[in-house]
Amino acid sequence: MGTLFEPFFAGAVTLAAAAALIAAMAAQAPQSTTGTSPAPGRTFPAPTNLKVLPMDLTGQQVNALMEQWQAALGTRCSLCHAKDREKTDAGGEPLLDFAADSKPLKGVARIMFQMTEEINTRYVSRIDGSGVPVTCGTCHGGHLSPDPFVLPDDRKPTGAQGQPAESAQPQ
Ligand code: HEC
Ligand code: HEC
Secondary structure, eight states: TTTTTGGGSOOOOOOHHHHHHOOOOOOHHHGGGGGOOOTTOOOOOOOOSSSOOTTTTTTHHHHHHHHHHHHHHHHGGTTTTTEEEEEEEESSSSEEEEOOOOOOOHHHHHHHHHHHHHIIIIIGSSSSOOOOOOOHHHHHHHHHSSSOOOOOOSSSSSSSOOOOOOGGGGO
């Protein structure tokens, strides 16, 4: 787990540095997605069930990262986090049990995070001078199911019915 974002630092990366980067990235989240900003004075308990994120992230850092994931997928916390059977808010609505692993999509998100980390550490890092890591939003673009890429009309090959013309085939 110490390898998180490693290639984007010269030399050894510490978990604290990774955590700082995560916090910095979260701070750059688009303004339009901050509707979920915590109310002033809200506290974030230290996480107790991190399996893929650096274990020493603070509650606040995890929360900032989660807000990024939520925005990148155009979804809500409850997509991955199950309701707590015991705790309710002031209005009697169930709160979310963030440490619970009962929602399958939480497991998918863990795999996705590991995939994203591997893309960055193993591949993107090998491109000279690259400082642009892949994030959830690179693929998801604000949607749960990444939109398929559709070629704009004016870039379509000129063959009949959109089929690639002979001349457009690679030599
Ligand atoms: C796409 C799925 C997904 C969404 C959406 C999501 N989370 Fe998470 N969350 C996870 C995963 C996966 C973990 C566990 C990470 C790990 O294992 O290292 C986690 C962990 C957490 C934890 C740490 C729990 C603990 O004690 O270990 C908190 C707190 C949390 N999320 C809050 C939120 C909040 C608040 C939101 C909405 C703003 C949110 N999450 C949205 C997937 C998600
Ligand atoms: C390299 C591209 C890519 C990246 C990066 C990526 N994803 Fe995905 N993700 C996909 C694809 C493709 C699917 C499958 C969509 C489908 O089956 O409809 C998917 C599916 C998912 C799903 C399940 C959606 C569903 O409807 O079942 C979740 C949750 C998810 N991704 C979360 C994340 C999170 C969180 C991150 C960042 C930590 C992330 N993804 C990064 C490409 C990506």
